[in-house]
Amino acid sequence: MPRMYCDCCSKGTEHKVIMKRCEQEHESVIHAFVSFVSTVFQGAHYVKMERQYFCRGCNNQNEHTTTPYSDAKAA
Numbered sequence: 001m002p003r004m005y006c007d008c009c010s011k012g013t014e015h016k017v018i019m020k021r022c023e024q025e026h027e028s029v030i031h032a033f034v035s036f037v038s039t040v041f042q043g044a045h046y047v048k049m050e051r052q053y054f055c056r057g058c059n060n061q062n063e064h065t066t067t068p069y070s071d072a073k074a075a
Contacts, residue, residue, distance in 0.1 A: 004053060008060040015053040015062060022048040 001014040024035075053062040 001056065002053070004055075004062060006055040006058065006060060006062065008058045009055060014056045016056055018052045018054065019049045020052050022050050024048070 001016060003012055004015045006013045
C-alpha cells in the first residue's frame with residue numbers, strides 16, 4: 001500500500017487503491033456506436049480505469065492523485 005499524506009489525518013498514512021471506471025461522455029448514440037465498433041475492431045476490449053486512493057485511517061479519498069489507466073482489465 002502506498003504511503004501518502006492525508007489532509008484529514010494531517011499525517012502520512014497508508015492508502016488503499018481502488019480502480020474505478022472512467023466516465024465516458026458521448027455526444028450522440030451514433031458517436032457511441034462508432035466508438036464501440038472501432039474499439040472492438042482494434043482489439044482493445046478493456047475499459048478505461050482510474051486509480052483512487054483512500055486513507056486506511058479515516059477512509060477519506062485523496063482527490064488530487066487520480067491517474068487514468070487504459071490498460072486495466074475489467075472484471
